[in-house]
Amino acid sequence: MNKNSEKTKYRILKGLEELITREGFTGVGVNAVAREAGVDKVLIYRYFGSMEGLLRAFADEKEFCPLVAGLLNDIPEEAPLYEVATRIVLEHVRALQNSPLAQELACWELSEQNPLTVLFGKEMENGAMKALADRGIIPDEDVITLSVIVLCGLQYLVLRSRNNNPMMDIDYSKPETREKVERVIAAMMKAFFKSREPLK
Amino acid sequence: MNKNSEKTKYRILKGLEELITREGFTGVGVNAVAREAGVDKVLIYRYFGSMEGLLRAFADEKEFCPLVAGLLNDIPEEAPLYEVATRIVLEHVRALQNSPLAQELACWELSEQNPLTVLFGKEMENGAMKALADRGIIPDEDVITLSVIVLCGLQYLVLRSRNNNPMMDIDYSKPETREKVERVIAAMMKAFFKSREPLK
DNA sequence: TTAGTATATCACCGGCAGGTGACACCGTGT
DNA sequence: ACACGGTGTCACCTGCCGGTGATATACTAA
Numbered sequence: 001m002n003k004n005s006e007k008t009k010y011r012i013l014k015g016l017e018e019l020i021t022r023e024g025f026t027g028v029g030v031n032a033v034a035r036e037a038g039v040d041k042v043l044i045y046r047y048f049g050s051m052e053g054l055l056r057a058f059a060d061e062k063e064f065c066p067l068v069a070g071l072l073n074d075i076p077e078e079a080p081l082y083e084v085a086t087r088i089v090l091e092h093v094r095a096l097q098n099s100p101l102a103q104e105l106a107c108w109e110l111s112e113q114n115p116l117t118v119l120f121g122k123e124m125e126n127g128a129m130k131a132l133a134d135r136g137i138i139p140d141e142d143v144i145t146l147s148v149i150v151l152c153g154l155q156y157l158v159l160r161s162r163n164n165n166p167m168m169d170i171d172y173s174k175p176e177t178r179e180k181v182e183r184v185i186a187a188m189m190k191a192f193f194k195s196r197e198p199l200k
Numbered sequence: 201m202n203k204n205s206e207k208t209k210y211r212i213l214k215g216l217e218e219l220i221t222r223e224g225f226t227g228v229g230v231n232a233v234a235r236e237a238g239v240d241k242v243l244i245y246r247y248f249g250s251m252e253g254l255l256r257a258f259a260d261e262k263e264f265c266p267l268v269a270g271l272l273n274d275i276p277e278e279a280p281l282y283e284v285a286t287r288i289v290l291e292h293v294r295a296l297q298n299s300p301l302a303q304e305l306a307c308w309e310l311s312e313q314n315p316l317t318v319l320f321g322k323e324m325e326n327g328a329m330k331a332l333a334d335r336g337i338i339p340d341e342d343v344i345t346l347s348v349i350v351l352c353g354l355q356y357l358v359l360r361s362r363n364n365n366p367m368m369d370i371d372y373s374k375p376e377t378r379e380k381v382e383r384v385i386a387a388m389m390k391a392f393f394k395s396r397e398p399l400k
Numbered sequence: 401t402t403a404g405t406a407t408a409t410c411a412c413c414g415g416c417a418g419g420t421g422a423c424a425c426c427g428t429g430t
Numbered sequence: 431a432c433a434c435g436g437t438g439t440c441a442c443c444t445g446c447c448g449g450t451g452a453t454a455t456a457c458t459a460a
Contacts, residue, residue: 024311024312025311026226026311026312107307107310107311108311109360109363109365110307110310110359110360110362110363111224111225111226111307111308111311112224112226113363113365118365121365125367125368129368130368133368142384142387144368145370145380145381145384146384146385146388148353148357148367148368148370149350149353149354149357149370149381149384149385150349150350150353151353152352152353152354152356152357152360152367153348153349153350153351153352153353153354153356154349154352154353155356156352156353156355156356157348157349157352159310160309160310162310163310163313165309165313165318165321167325167348167352168325168329168330168333168344168348170345170348170349180345181345181349184342184345184346184349185346185349187342187392187395187396188346188388188391188392190395191388191391191392191394191395192387192388192391192392194391194395195387195390195391195394195395196387
């Protein structure tokens with residue numbers, strides 16, 4: 001039993017990742033992946049059945065959003081809820097900013113449905129907010145809604161600044177802009193939270 | 201002088217719009233547009249020079265964001281600023297929701313740079329917020345920043361719900377969800393605004 | 401009528417896409 | 431020595447893509 005097949009599978013998966021990161025999802029195809037991996041394309045069909053199968057395998061193997069577990073431990077127990085929510089959102093966005101692959105997948109998700117984009121979307125959802133909501137850490141539904149909206153807004157800004165295409169001069173890749181945005185969000189979260197429980 | 205050329209140009213532009221709306225931007229190409237318009241593709245080169253030229257012409261001819269002018273008149277003079285900002289954001293998003301073409305262009309803008317996406321982006325920017333900021337209607341920079349973030353967040357949610365791919369069950373195409381979101385945003389805007397000018 | 405110009409049609413090219421069948425290589429168990 | 435299954439290479443097909451040249455069909459101006 002020759003175990004070269006495992007190595008080949010790995011090269012194909014690596015090639016796919018490399019290709020998505022460098023050329024974007026529009027450049028993904030059987031020929032392109034095979035070329036990138038330095039492998040005959042027939043092997044893609046042999047080992048993954050089809051392009052769909054390859055995408056599925058890639059999604060299964062890859063971790064896109066490994067931040068939440070460690071993040072929750074990092075937040076002090078006595079921190080107010082709005083601070084927790086703010087931290088989660090900002091950290092999540094920062095993780096996205098540090099991962100060109102995730103950015104590309106987020107774009108892909110908006111224009112097409114395939115095994116990879118679907119699984120990626122689920123993972124992002126779980127990774128960011130659902131874990132918190134399900135565990136009841138933030139019981140206020142409105143706070144969750146607001147957090148999701150802000151999270152999506154920052155995500156969108158990150159995706160735009162990727163192409164030097166900032167919205168309203170909010171180029172999230174610039175540190176000073178990011179600092180300002182984070183300050184505004186923190187203040188807003190606090191204000192919103194207090195306005196809902198004025199007696200506390 | 202035969203004026204058929206104008207009619208042909210119109211058919212090509214219409215075909216492009218139809219194609220983007222129905223098939224998405226990934227399906228756009230010389231052959232596809234010509235087929236959709238029922239016209240030989242050589243005419244695209246003759247009248248627009250290239251695919252780029254066609255996209256430019258399409259962007260020049262089309263109005264993507266015709267709402268702001270009328271909208272500003274519609275808002276009462278004495279309305280507080282946070283209400284103005286909220287209204288602008290929500291109306292803008294609603295307009296996006298009613299325009300599948302604009303949604304597709306917003307996605308396209310995230311993955312590629314071409315004359316159409318660039319001009320579309322500028323128009324969206326001007327249409328939504330810049331006009332206000334430039335005219336000093338909302339002088340508070342932080343309010344603008346926050347509004348842009350929220351606007352982007354809702355835009356992102358609209359783009360996702362397009363593919364039945366809601367984020368955290370926030371399916372913005374459902375009326376009850378939209379209502380709730382609008383309520384939360386209005387409350388947040390008010391709270392944030394008041395927290396900045398507690399003496400007023 | 402005739403020459404010229406704008407308009408539209410057609411055929412064709414090279415290139416790359418997705419996909420498949422045939423075959424060569426090689427380690428292994430019999 | 432042999433057959434066999436896992437592995438990889440190659441050639442080939444069909445179809446669509448972007449792009450171009452030649453040519454037919456008007457309409458116009460002299």
